[in-house]
Amino acid sequence: xxxxxxxxxxxxxxxxxxxxxxxxxxxxxxxxxxxxxxxxxxxxxxxxxxxxxxxxxxxxxxxxxxxxxxxxxxxxxxxxxxxxxxxxxxxxxxxxxxxxxxxxxxxxxxxxxxxxxxxxxxxxxxxxxxxxxxxxxxxxxxxxxxxxxxxxxxxxxxxxxxxxxxxxxxxxxxxxxxxxxxxxxxxxxxxxxxxxxxxxxxxxxxxxxxxxxxxxxxxxxxxxxxxxxxxxxxxxxxxxxxx
Ligand code: HEM
Numbered sequence: 374x375x376x377x378x379x380x381x382x383x384x385x386x387x388x389x390x391x392x393x394x395x396x397x398x399x400x401x402x403x404x405x406x407x408x409x410x411x412x413x414x415x416x417x418x419x420x421x422x423x424x425x426x427x428x429x430x431x432x433x434x435x436x437x438x439x440x441x442x443x444x445x446x447x448x449x450x451x452x453x454x455x456x457x458x459x460x461x462x463x464x465x466x467x468x469x470x471x472x473x474x475x476x477x478x479x480x481x482x483x484x485x486x487x488x489x490x491x492x493x494x495x496x497x498x499x500x501x502x503x504x505x506x507x508x509x510x511x512x513x514x515x516x517x518x519x520x521x522x523x524x525x526x527x528x529x530x531x532x533x534x535x536x537x538x539x540x541x542x543x544x545x546x547x548x549x550x551x552x553x554x555x556x557x558x559x560x561x562x563x564x565x566x567x568x569x570x571x572x573x574x575x576x577x578x579x580x581x582x583x584x585x586x587x588x589x590x591x592x593x594x595x596x597x598x599x600x601x602x603x604x605x606x607x608x609x610x611x612x613x614x615x616x
Contacts, residue, residue, distance in 0.1 A: 404485070411482040413474055420471065421491070424464045428496025431460035435503035435544070442510040445517070447537040454540040461500075461547040468551075471558050479562045491555075504544065504586045511541065511587075522593045538590055545586045552582040 384392035391397060403418045438453035491497070514534065515522065525535055556578040559565070566573035585591055 410485050411478060413478050414482055414485055416470060416474065417482065420467055421494075423467065425494065425496045427460045427464045428494070428500050431457040432496065432499035432503045434460070435500065435507055439503065439507045439510045442507065442514050442537070445514070447514065448533040451533065451537045451540040454537075454544050457500075458540075458543050458547045461544075461551050465547075465551045465554050468554050468558050471562055474562055476562055476564055480564070500548070504548070507541065507544075508587055511537070522589060523596065526593050526597045541587050542590050542594070545590070548586070549582060549584065552578070552584070556582050 378389070380387065380389045380392055382389045382392040384395070385397050386392040386395075402422060404414055409415070434453045434457040438450040438457070441447070441450040441453065514520075515525070518534070520534065522538075525532070525538065528535060530536070530539075556568075556575070559578055560567075560575060563574065565575045568575040568579035570576060
């Protein structure tokens with residue numbers, strides 16, 4: 374069906390889609406053909422820029438989930454965290470695009486990147502800050518309810534607070550999966566000394582891949598696998614469709 378509507382929104386662009394989505398500005402954010410020193414800069418920028426957008430959404434959802442935890446609404450927080458988890462799954466998948474980038478191509482575009490590193494990603498910084506705030510909000514929630522984690526995991530897995538804890542584990546795991554994938558990609562494309570060699574970026578990335586935001590949640594889960602309540606402890610309620 375042909376659409377032929379005149380735009381009614383203010384802003385730049387020939388259509389309301391262009392005006393609302395700001396497509397002119399968005400599509401102008403990549404280096405122009407006459408600027409690029411390597412044609413794969415477009416691939417490189419699209420993956421990074423779209424990652425920043427998904428992480429902006431993820432961090433906003435985690436921040437809102439934290440506000441819901443503060444407001445004693447663990448069920449709402451769980452739903453919001455599921456969105457954030459999906460954001461990070463999507464950015465993990467798109468790391469696969471770098472499989473098409475050879476070390477030589479990556480090396481050739483280095484002058485265009487200056488000293489830039491994904492380690493400076495504002496999206497990842499926000500996501501990490503939001504994750505720490507969520508962890509503190511969860512501890513406060515337990516304290517307000519005079520609830521011990523072990524007791525929580527002894528109780529019903531349908532309890533909204535228990536479900537929130539599991540959603541936080543999903544989030545923690547999803548970030549770790551991104552890190553593992555990113556580490557592999559860095560090994561494949563970068564020219565670093567292998568992990569284990571002191572000072573190598575690979576060593577740092579391998580260590581970070583084991584980082585956990587909420588070690589106490591992983592611990593209580595592990596404890597319940599071996600404790601008397603093992604039979605009542607369910608496998609993760611939320612869909613763990615990991616690779
Ligand atoms: C060609 C693809 C990529 C390569 C070769 C690569 C390589 C690296 C390397 C070597 C490091 C270690 C620190 C450094 O030397 O700067 C690093 C860190 C980092 N990179 Fe990447 N990276 C790639 C893509 C990405 C993407 C798409 C993102 C998303 C924004 C990203 C985000 C990060 C973050 C957040 C760190 C800090 C370590 C962490 O928190 O786990 N990188 N990357």
